Amino acid sequence: MLFLLLLLLPGGAQTQRVVGRQEGGSCKCEVNSTWWMFPAGKYEAALQQVQTCEANVVNLLAQVMVSSESLPDIQAQLNNATARLEPFQYLSQRGLYTALSLRQLGQELSQLEADIGVIHREQNSPLTQKLSTEVEKLQQDVSRIQTAEIVNMKSVKEKVRNLKNSVQSCKTIPKDFTGQSKNCMKGLIKSISEPVTTKISPFGKSYISGSWGKQAKMDSEEQKNSYWVQPLVSSHIYGNTLRIYQNFEDFMSSSRHRDFTFAPSHTHTNSIEGPSAVLYGEALYYHCYRSTDICRYDLNNIAMEVKRAKLPGTAEEYNNKFPYCYYDCRSHSDVDVEADETGLWAIYATLGNHGNLVVSRLVWDEDAAVLNVSQTWETRLFKKGVSNAFMACGVLYASRYVNEDQEEIFYAFDTATGKEDNTLALPLQKVAKGTASLSYNPTNKQIYMYNDGYLLAYQVHF
Structure with missing residues (x-):
């Protein structure tokens, strides 16, 4: 009976072999009870883990509920942004906001350099000299742009636009x-x-x-x-x-x-x-x-x-x-x-x-x-x-x-x-x-x- 009990104890219990004696028509023996004591420490540790897990599950459920309540607002904001961007969508689909090719950028700079040259020969002012210097610097930037980030190309394109506007303002206009x-x-x-x-x-x-x-x-x-x-x-x-x-x-x-x-x-x-x-x-x-x-x-x-x-x-x-x-x-x-x-x-x-x-x-x-x-x-x-x-x-x-x-x-x-x-x-x-x-x-x-x-x-x- 005792032997069977020891086998059923949790925590990987082991059997104990002892020497007994016959007394009063029965066999008596002494055993060490520490071998089959209930593992209270391990039980408490396991119980603590279960409680921690339950608390985490409760927190996760609360977060899910908050997220579920926020989803309609997020969806409404997304729909609003989509509706506002819809008029501009065709520009993105047609690639109009992608960076221009280096070849096209070079052609614009060449034409701009020619226009500035004509105005500089006619006026020969400090402003036209400054424009000539700026377009030369831009051409140097374009020659290095192949190894640069794409934002640099857009920056150069913006500088080209400003230069073109400056050239237009330099042309013959009323006083x-x-x-x-x-x-x-x-x-x-x-x-x-x-x-x-x-x-x-x-x-x-x-x-x-x-x-x-x-x-x-x-x-x-x-x-x-x-x-x-x-x-x-x-x-x-x-x-x-x-x-x-x-x-x-x-x-x-x-x-x-x-x-x-x-x-x-x-x-x-x-x-x-x-x-x-x-x-x-x-x-x-x-x-x-x-x-x-x-x-x-x-x-x-x-x-x-x-x-x-x-x-x-x-x-x-x-x-x-x-x-x-x-x-x-x-x-x-x-x-x-x-x-x-x-x-x-x-x-x-x-x-x-x-x-x-x-x-x-x-x-x-x-x-x-x-x-x-x-x-x-x-x-x-x-x-x-x-x-x-x-x-x-x-x-x-x-x-x-x-x-x-x-x-x-x-x-x-x-x-x-x-x-x-x-x-x-x-x-x-x-x-x-x-x-x-x-x-x-x-x-x-x-x-x-x-x-x-x-x-x-x-x-x-x-």
Whole structure:
């Protein structure tokens, strides 16, 4: 019996062999009980491990519950980020944000070096000498870039963009280009008034897209005080009609106007696409139908052929590729023609600049009857992140949607210096939600907004 008990004891018990004696008809023997004592120490250690394990399981279950409660919030944040990035997804899919090849970068630098050489021979100034030195240094960086990190290539690309903008600013431009003359105050816009003019479009509120404003050429002899309205009457995208009033009183009363038809139909090659027009001197400038061209229609010679200028870096047709967006996209607003104290401008975006805003200066050659693009600057502001833009004193300003009652001017790019400022917060009160066009007029320093069929004007203060 005792022998069997010893065999059943836990902890690897062993049998003990002892010498017994017969006494009173029975066999008696003495055994050492320490050989089969219960292993209390080992039991307590095992019990402690079990309790520790149970505590760990409880903690893990608590963490799982907390994670389960947080998952809906994390999923909501992920969905929000996905929705915000969706408009930019196609850029990533098409590889537009990948680093450029060394070959393409070298070609850009070679062209830039040639442009700087031409300007340096013409001007031979300390600035052009500095640009020559900088482009030589960049070429040395490119020669070492094969063994560098990819971020270095992007850094070089950004330096190339800045140099290209500096070269554009060095080209022949008016003396008042930097905002130092009597016609152009020095510095950025300080404030914008509440609407000083509010009127429903003479074509009705149903035409929610278009452009309007005052004659923008400062020394214009004809139509000096004229006001104009250009509605997009086909799908809020295309148009072929311009209405001109000789003065502000006629405009406000919608009387004594003259209509011009600058294309036979809405789908004609000379019709307008998008809210892009500006009346400058004796001509209307606008984005040509389904093209990357700027059109010029002469009001004094309607029999004259519509003149065109192709925007640089626009090899593909636009067709709503880079419209103004931010909150809602304004259909086919790819190209925007503007005017300021320094002349005519085109605001657009290109694939080569990754969909960011590009601004080109337009010059009409009266003698040759040719519309030219004289200079082009590239910015780092994504065009689809902007609700509209305009030029004032050679500075590009961009707006964004705040709510249904307000827009905000938040960004400025100075073409004279190449400097950017994204800290602006200039409010623009509005009547309706959408902003089809936003234009500055240098003759009275007012901003004109085509606000979903409402025509609003604001006073600008520098």
